[in-house]
Amino acid sequence: SAVISQKPSRDICQRGTSLTIQCQVDSQVTMMFWYRQQPGQSLTLIATANQGSEATYESGFVIDKFPISRPNLTFSTLTVSNMSPEDSSIYLCSVQSRFTDTQYFGPGTRLTVL
């Protein structure tokens, strides 16, 4: 399986500010994804990060709020913009392994917005 790291592991932010979360994988992967897990809830897909082009967003998520970059096959960032307390969640990066046809997850970033 791929080794995935995320930075930061956690952060506490003020309302109205933005936070950028980084995801790094140790091998080239075709698909990278960003999920949100609100407190006590399941995971919801925010978007698919596409290398060299705009991310593909799921219903209910927009680029202005969650801009995503993916400059190469091993790295992606998710920005949570103009944060409010409702954005307090765990944000997880995942990658699709082309060898095992399975998604593997990073350790997650726990975000608290005051």
Place this chain on the structure above:
Amino acid sequence: AQTVTQSQPEMSVQEAETVTLSCTYDTSESDYYLFWYKQPPSRQMILVIRQEAYKQQNATENRFSVNFQKAAKSFSLKISDSQLGDAAMYFCAYRSAGGGSNYKLTFGKGTLLTVNP
């Protein structure tokens, strides 16, 4: 759209005993994948087991096995000889076969498993 239902918000088991977690799903597709992920308090999502819908044989990984009933759209997870380290939130997930946006995972709400010593 596909949906995944886990009807047991919480389950508990005695150490060394066996426990079964339930999962049902709704889909009109014939080819897909099913997964069980484990999320301990560290919040890392760990793949436990996967099942391809076209395979009739139930998947097994050491102490973990599934009972896949395609006609009933049921995918339960059995944990044998439960250990304290098995305590976690368990999520059932569905994924369509094929590429592109079909790589999206749809998760159930999870079952919190407690293992009692």
